[in-house]
Structures are given as C-alpha cells and as structure tokens.
Amino acid sequence: MVADGPMLSVIVPTYNERGNMGLLIPRLSSILESESIPYEILVMDDDSPDGTCEEVRRLSVQYPGARCIRRTRDRGLSAAVMEGYREARGDIHLVMDADLSHPIEVVPELYRAIAHDGADVAVGSRHTRGGGIEDWPFKRKVISWGASMLARPLTPCSDPMSGFFAIRPSVIEGAPLRAKGYKILLEVLVKGRYNRVVEVPITFKDREIGESKLGSDVIVNYVQHLMWLYLHPGSAPPIKFLAVGGSGILVDLGILTGLFLLLGDGFIPLPGYDLKYVFIFQAISFAYATTWNFVWNRHWTFDARSVRPSGQYVKFFTVATIALIVRTVLVHVAVNIMGFEGMPEYQIALLMVIVLVTIINYLGSRLWAFKK
Ligand SMILES: Nc1nc2c(ncn2[C@@H]2O[C@H](COP(=O)(O)OP(=O)(O)OP(=O)(O)O)[C@@H](O)[C@H]2O)c(=O)[nH]1
Ligand SMILES: [Mg+2]
The missing domain is CATH 3.90.550.10 (Spore Coat Polysaccharide Biosynthesis Protein SpsA; Chain A)
Incomplete structure (x- = not known):
C-alpha cells in the first residue's frame, strides 16, 4: 500500500x-x-x-x-x-x-x-x-x-x-x-x-x-x-488571579492609609469626620488598586496582551465596580436586615460575600474583559 x-x-x-x-x-x-x-x-x-x-x-x-x-x-x-x-x-x-x-x-x-x-x-x-x-x-x-x-x-x-x-x-x-x-x-x-x-x-x-x-x-x-x-504569563489563571487580588487589597489599604495620614486625621476617621472625604479617599484607593490589578491580570494572569488595552480597561473597571456594589449591598443586607452582627455570624457572612464577589470578578475578567 x-x-x-x-x-x-x-x-x-x-x-x-x-x-x-x-x-x-x-x-x-x-x-x-x-x-x-x-x-x-x-x-x-x-x-x-x-x-x-x-x-x-x-x-x-x-x-x-x-x-x-x-x-x-x-x-x-x-x-x-x-x-x-x-x-x-x-x-x-x-x-x-x-x-x-x-x-x-x-x-x-x-x-x-x-x-x-x-x-x-x-x-x-x-x-x-x-x-x-x-x-x-x-x-x-x-x-x-x-x-x-x-x-x-x-x-x-x-x-x-x-x-x-x-x-x-x-x-x-x-x-x-x-x-x-x-x-x-x-x-x-x-x-x-x-x-x-x-x-x-x-x-x-x-x-x-x-x-x-x-x-x-x-x-x-x-x-x-x-x-x-x-x-509563566497565562498559566493557572485562577491562582494568579487570587494572588493579584491579594496584592490589590494591600495596594488599596496602603493608599487609603496614606491619604488619611496626609490629608485626614490619621488612619481611622474620627467621630464627626467629614464622611465626604472618607468616600473620596476610598474611591481613589479603589481606582488605584483596580488599575494595579488590571495591569497584572492583563500581562500575567490572562496574558491578554494581544488585545488592545483600552476596551479591556473599561470592562475590567466595570466588573470591579459592579462587584464592589454587590459586596456593599450584600453586607448591608446581612448586617442591617438579616442581623448578622455578632462574632462568628458577621465574619461568616462577610467571607461568603467575599467568595461570591471574587467569583463574579474572576468570571467577568476571564469571560469578558480579557476575552481573546
Ligand atoms: N538525548 C538524551 N536522551 C535522554 C537523556 N536522558 C534520558 N534520555 C532518554 O529519554 C528517555 C526516557 O529516559 P528514561 O531513562 O527511560 O527515564 P524514565 O522512563 O523516567 O525512567 P526508566 O524507564 O525507569 O529508566 C529514554 O529514551 C532515554 O534514553 C539525555 O540526557 N539525552
Ligand atoms: Mg523509561
């Protein structure tokens, strides 16, 4: 043959x-x-x-x-x-x-x-x-x-x-x-x-x-x-995503602390402190941390450099903002409506919310923001 x-x-x-x-x-x-x-x-x-x-x-x-x-x-x-x-x-x-x-x-x-x-x-x-x-x-x-x-x-x-x-x-x-x-x-x-x-x-x-x-x-x-x-960029994305998210929390806390020290009355807002500033400081640190996460996730977690960054950034920021809103609403519901205020209930509720929000963030990033 x-x-x-x-x-x-x-x-x-x-x-x-x-x-x-x-x-x-x-x-x-x-x-x-x-x-x-x-x-x-x-x-x-x-x-x-x-x-x-x-x-x-x-x-x-x-x-x-x-x-x-x-x-x-x-x-x-x-x-x-x-x-x-x-x-x-x-x-x-x-x-x-x-x-x-x-x-x-x-x-x-x-x-x-x-x-x-x-x-x-x-x-x-x-x-x-x-x-x-x-x-x-x-x-x-x-x-x-x-x-x-x-x-x-x-x-x-x-x-x-x-x-x-x-x-x-x-x-x-x-x-x-x-x-x-x-x-x-x-x-x-x-x-x-x-x-x-x-x-x-x-x-x-x-x-x-x-x-x-x-x-x-x-x-x-x-x-x-x-x-x-x-x-290596792009390998094991869920693990990298968690590592980047963890580092983003540190960036967020670091910037927030810096802003309070420089412009506020110390780290913890004192009673009577103008809540408007608390909100602005948090928005700034959130934007920084989200940008930090974006850069690392784009280059390292998902290795999505082949796609233009501008659209990715808007989408990534949108996902992060939605996740933040979901987190805020759910924590509010858990504490003020369902009454999870005591020692382990609050922590357990918070942990569940964080897990859920992390999944939303991950799927939004993987399937939408960094889709190749
Ligand atoms: N060219 C080259 N071939 C190698 C080298 N080391 C191993 N090999 C070949 O790679 C293949 C796998 O090596 P093995 O020694 O069989 O390794 P293994 O299968 O894990 O172990 P055993 O089968 O238990 O001996 C064989 O065909 C070896 O001849 C090397 O340094 N150079
Ligand atoms: Mg062999």
Missing part, C-alpha cells in the same frame, strides 16, 4: 539505548507501514558511548525511515527533543522513549487523533480511563500521582508528565520553550497554542533493557520547572 496523508515525525531521545534500537525501529517501522502512514524516525542521541547511533545507522539500511542525529553540545533530554522538533520534517511530531515503555501500537492512534480527529495535542495517558502502569511499586505510583497533582492547575491534561505525545508543529511555533525541565509535555501544554487535547489510554511498562538515566535530582529539577511554569 502506498503511504499517504500527513507525514509523521517520531522523535526518540536516547542515551545508551543501543539494546533497544533493534526492537524499537523494526517494530515502529512495520506498524507505520502496515497503516500506510508516511513517517520518519529521528533518534536524537547525546553521543552515547554504547554506540546507539552506530546501531541506528546499521538499521537504517533496512529501515531507511530511521536516522540518528548525534548531539555533542547542549546535552539533555529536553534539549534533544527540542532539536528533534527543529529537525523534523513531518506534519505531526510525536515524542516517545526508546526503552519500549510506551506501547508502539498506540502510535497510530495518537497520529490519527491529530490527522483525522482535529486534535492539536494527543497524549498517551496513564491516568485517563483505561490507562495504567505495570509493575510499579506502590511508592513510585504515589510519587508520580503527587507530582501530577502539583501540575494539575497548569493544564487540562490528566497525565501532563507523560513522555509519549504528539502535536501539530503549529502548537509550539514561536513558543518560548525552555530546555531545562525534563517534562517536555508540560512545557508544551503551558506555553503552546492549541484548542483540543485528546488523551489516549496507555499502559506504561518498565524498561527491560538498559538503565534509567533519571536520578535523584529529578525531583528538584521538576519542582524548579513547575515554579517557572506557574510564573
């Missing part, structure tokens, strides 16, 4: 995987040929001393779709994958480990999810229904689960730590990917541009040949990587 349709580039990062090449390359080639998928296999090898590249070159006589790129600079798993992305000539780029941990028969499914079903990213997932991990001790499963949970707010994918996934090249075009962390999929999901992510269940098998390259610094590296990803 003649291969047609979009071409698949399979990127395989390797370090000392000679023993696996003779299994991976023939099996992968035969499955892709039987499915008539045009392909290339790029083995991105960090100059392995065990002769991984030589083995690939030997195999490429029989399997001309496979080639080895020997890397001598900028070593590391992520850097190897990123170079693979640059080298790849296909219309769909798929990354997988060399050690046969990732089921080869799922490769065509990941390919089809993008080629035929309109996905932008297709992930071989251990945590979606039907997926799993073979032979892992309980402790390792718990660590893996915990690590995935830490990354959950960053992505819509249940297994963002998977090293087995396919993308359209447009997803990462121009994205500021860093080659530091070794969880490339996470990097792609946080920084890439995509609409649809599809998860295909896989059962992950432990390697039988060769040694693990990933040692104890992996956890430290992972936590550092997560920290950078959480700081």
Whole structure:
C-alpha cells in the first residue's frame, strides 16, 4: 500500500539505548507501514558511548525511515527533543522513549487523533480511563500521582508528565520553550497554542533493557520547572488571579492609609469626620488598586496582551465596580436586615460575600474583559 496523508515525525531521545534500537525501529517501522502512514524516525542521541547511533545507522539500511542525529553540545533530554522538533520534517511530531515503555501500537492512534480527529495535542495517558502502569511499586505510583497533582492547575491534561505525545508543529511555533525541565509535555501544554487535547489510554511498562538515566535530582529539577511554569504569563489563571487580588487589597489599604495620614486625621476617621472625604479617599484607593490589578491580570494572569488595552480597561473597571456594589449591598443586607452582627455570624457572612464577589470578578475578567 502506498503511504499517504500527513507525514509523521517520531522523535526518540536516547542515551545508551543501543539494546533497544533493534526492537524499537523494526517494530515502529512495520506498524507505520502496515497503516500506510508516511513517517520518519529521528533518534536524537547525546553521543552515547554504547554506540546507539552506530546501531541506528546499521538499521537504517533496512529501515531507511530511521536516522540518528548525534548531539555533542547542549546535552539533555529536553534539549534533544527540542532539536528533534527543529529537525523534523513531518506534519505531526510525536515524542516517545526508546526503552519500549510506551506501547508502539498506540502510535497510530495518537497520529490519527491529530490527522483525522482535529486534535492539536494527543497524549498517551496513564491516568485517563483505561490507562495504567505495570509493575510499579506502590511508592513510585504515589510519587508520580503527587507530582501530577502539583501540575494539575497548569493544564487540562490528566497525565501532563507523560513522555509519549504528539502535536501539530503549529502548537509550539514561536513558543518560548525552555530546555531545562525534563517534562517536555508540560512545557508544551503551558506555553503552546492549541484548542483540543485528546488523551489516549496507555499502559506504561518498565524498561527491560538498559538503565534509567533519571536520578535523584529529578525531583528538584521538576519542582524548579513547575515554579517557572506557574510564573509563566497565562498559566493557572485562577491562582494568579487570587494572588493579584491579594496584592490589590494591600495596594488599596496602603493608599487609603496614606491619604488619611496626609490629608485626614490619621488612619481611622474620627467621630464627626467629614464622611465626604472618607468616600473620596476610598474611591481613589479603589481606582488605584483596580488599575494595579488590571495591569497584572492583563500581562500575567490572562496574558491578554494581544488585545488592545483600552476596551479591556473599561470592562475590567466595570466588573470591579459592579462587584464592589454587590459586596456593599450584600453586607448591608446581612448586617442591617438579616442581623448578622455578632462574632462568628458577621465574619461568616462577610467571607461568603467575599467568595461570591471574587467569583463574579474572576468570571467577568476571564469571560469578558480579557476575552481573546
Ligand atoms: N538525548 C538524551 N536522551 C535522554 C537523556 N536522558 C534520558 N534520555 C532518554 O529519554 C528517555 C526516557 O529516559 P528514561 O531513562 O527511560 O527515564 P524514565 O522512563 O523516567 O525512567 P526508566 O524507564 O525507569 O529508566 C529514554 O529514551 C532515554 O534514553 C539525555 O540526557 N539525552
Ligand atoms: Mg523509561
């Protein structure tokens, strides 16, 4: 059968995987040929001393779709994958480990999810229904689960730590990917541009040949990587929104205090103090704090810099003002009409109002003011 349709580039990062090449390359080639998928296999090898590249070159006589790129600079798993992305000539780029941990028969499914079903990213997932991990001790499963949970707010994918996934090249075009962390999929999901992510269940098998390259610094590296990803503009918006809102409260209080100290009679308005000024001071500090929140939310929480700021500002200010009015009215109702004045009732009522108003603010910002 003649291969047609979009071409698949399979990127395989390797370090000392000679023993696996003779299994991976023939099996992968035969499955892709039987499915008539045009392909290339790029083995991105960090100059392995065990002769991984030589083995690939030997195999490429029989399997001309496979080639080895020997890397001598900028070593590391992520850097190897990123170079693979640059080298790849296909219309769909798929990354997988060399050690046969990732089921080869799922490769065509990941390919089809993008080629035929309109996905932008297709992930071989251990945590979606039907997926799993073979032979892992309980402790390792718990660590893996915990690590995935830490990354959950960053992505819509249940297994963002998977090293087995396919993308359209447009997803990462121009994205500021860093080659530091070794969880490339996470990097792609946080920084890439995509609409649809599809998860295909896989059962992950432990390697039988060769040694693990990933040692104890992996956890430290992972936590550092997560920290950078959480700081990246546009990632985990609800968390950033809360952080910005908290800082806005400090700005609001700071300015209000400053105004009272400079122009009033000290921080707390004394009895008989002209309430007109209290109102004006509060309006000024509110406007400052809202502008502060606007700038941070635009640039950082929602990364909405591609849209003109003027319309965004008006909308954001409107949402904040409506939320302020809702808060004032609800607190008034709670205190003066429902009589929540005593010790825990007042605080509980206030907390509920604040939660509600925060949700209004968030949804108004996300779905209206900063809609892209
Ligand atoms: N090019 C390159 N590939 C690497 C490097 N480190 C690991 N790899 C490859 O990345 C893939 C995943 O590495 P593994 O050592 O299997 O990591 P793991 O799957 O988390 O751990 P085990 O399967 O338990 O050994 C394999 O194909 C490795 O050969 C590296 O520094 N450079
Ligand atoms: Mg492995």
